Amino acid sequence: MKTCLIVDDSKVIRKVARHILETLQFEVDEASDGNEALNQCAAREPDVILLDWNMPIMSGMDFLRAYRASQNSAAKVIFCTTENGIAHIQAAIDAGADEYVMKPFDRETLETKLQLVGCI
Numbered sequence: 001m002k003t004c005l006i007v008d009d010s011k012v013i014r015k016v017a018r019h020i021l022e023t024l025q026f027e028v029d030e031a032s033d034g035n036e037a038l039n040q041c042a043a044r045e046p047d048v049i050l051l052d053w054n055m056p057i058m059s060g061m062d063f064l065r066a067y068r069a070s071q072n073s074a075a076k077v078i079f080c081t082t083e084n085g086i087a088h089i090q091a092a093i094d095a096g097a098d099e100y101v102m103k104p105f106d107r108e109t110l111e112t113k114l115q116l117v118g119c120i
């Protein structure tokens with residue numbers, strides 16, 4: 001079973017994403033900010049990370065830079081962005097994101113992105 005770490009400060013988004021990922025047979029962990037996500041990745045490397053951009057304490061971008069600079073950083077990263085954040089996509093790819101998904105996402109969109117990064 002593949003593992004996915006959902007990193008988002010919104011409990012509602014984490015819940016929706018968890019439901020979708022579980023129907024796609026993923027084992028799911030959650031973190032509510034980048035710092036928590038870094039600690040979780042150090043303890044247990046996920047196969048894929050679904051990463052929000054705007055979060056308190058540590059943003060998705062700061063997490064991504066720190067994560068890709070760390071020793072075990074092989075997880076695929078799918079960045080979540082909004083219509084307003086579309087200009088950030090290139091910056092996220094440059095920082096080491098593998099794919100991006102627009103919020104709000106549905107099952108089909110997420111499934112397609114997971115296929116693109118080779119996780120299903």
Ligand SMILES: [Mg+2]
Nearest residue numbers: 009052054055
């Ligand atoms: Mg957020």
